[in-house]
Amino acid sequence: MFHLRLVPDNTRIAFMKGRHAGILLSIVLSVASVFLYFYPGLNYGIDFAGGIVIEARTPQAANFPELRHKLGALNLGPVALQEFGSPQDVLIRLERQPGDDAAQQKAADLVRATLAKEVPGTVVRRVEAVGASVSGELFYNGMLALGLAMVAMLVYIWFRFEWQFGAGAVVTLLLDVTKTIGFYVVTDIQFNLVAIAAILTIMGYSINDKVVVYDRMRENLRIYKKMPLRELIDLSINETLNRTLGTSLSTLLSILPLAIFGGEALQDFGIVLIFGIFLATSSSIFIAAPILLFLGENRLRRGQPEAAQPAATSAAP
Structure with a gap:
């Protein structure tokens, strides 16, 4: 009925030009988040502190x-x-x-x-x-849930794509999770079972966004057999940019009411999810894609790259 394009079609933004700055900024923020975790530390809610x-x-x-x-x-x-x-x-x-x-x-x-x-x-x-025993058990189970979810996502990406894609997705997820922990420390939002649910939701949203971008990259690897990997990654991101921004905007609009009117528990959940949407969207472009370029430049593309030429036939299954 109504098709909204958030960015013009056929954009040619050279995202990989900013790959070093993106990864460096992400590492700095993640390292700072780790330090913040130890001092001043998280504001544990009743679920974990008792x-x-x-x-x-x-x-x-x-x-x-x-x-x-x-x-x-x-x-x-x-x-x-x-x-x-x-x-x-x-x-x-x-x-x-x-x-x-x-x-x-x-x-x-x-x-x-x-x-x-x-x-x-x-x-x-x-x-x-x-009580103390219950809060300790809840904290252990919450951390276990995060770890198992990350392992399951690694296995899924590894089997669906080449190992370079899986490594890039999981490293990006680790960086996203650490920055989310830092966000909890800076904002002093209570870290409780709702926080575990929020982080798991962010992880799921983040990996879904990366699967879409990675899938387009894999298709283009079959179509543009001689295109340099850096150009191919930029092309794939530009082709999925409208979908990425559209999904992020629609998700943001659905979460805003939670952050504004959700009450004491859901309000914190909504605020963290809004942060996670921006985080996951930017990390797909400026973190996951550059990591794939670094890991796959001499593996996904064998030999010396030549000028970009579309293949004469359709991609083989």
Whole structure:
């Protein structure tokens, strides 16, 4: 019905001219993200650090100083109060209490009773209490999920394409994941199970985008048998540029409502996904493609490259 072209057809942008700058910038950002991971470190959420989170809605605008005073008198340690959504929505965070999971639940019940007594009409909408053993297991399983997903993607790309394509995709994924971790540190967004879901989503989106670009490169390797690999990669990126930008824009438009209206949990998820869309789109062009050029220049193209000439016949299967 309506076909939107974000860039003109038959573009001839020489993306590979900026390959050294793109990879260097990516490495610098990833190394900086690794340092940020160790200091100041991630802001672990309740899922991984343990503790108590209570989401409540007061009948009128919440009186934060009074709530902080009443809850602080319970001797449950530091109490963090945060407004989200409307002035009536309050997010209460408590540190993990000494003892087992029963101690966490007892503290949560005490906060719930205090809210009901001091602010009649308050509705407790969500209570999460996680002990040390559970939080440690959740963190281990979350990291295991990321590792297994990356291995599965490597195997998939390796079997579908040549090994140079698989190596380029996985190295780019590692760089994308480290930069996403750095984004969590810089923005101080809580790193919890929702963060694991966001990173897995970014990995899936990123690998999907790279498969599309790689598939066009493989087709062009069969069609333009004498075209230098650098020119062929530029040609393939330009041919898929409208698809790449169109998919990124449509995905961005669907995630924006989550980032704006999604509430405390989904809002962080949406913000990270928006960052991941820009990251995955740029890395497909300026990271994955240059790595393929470096790895495949003397392997995907045998012998001295000649001037670009389209093959006389269709590509053989």
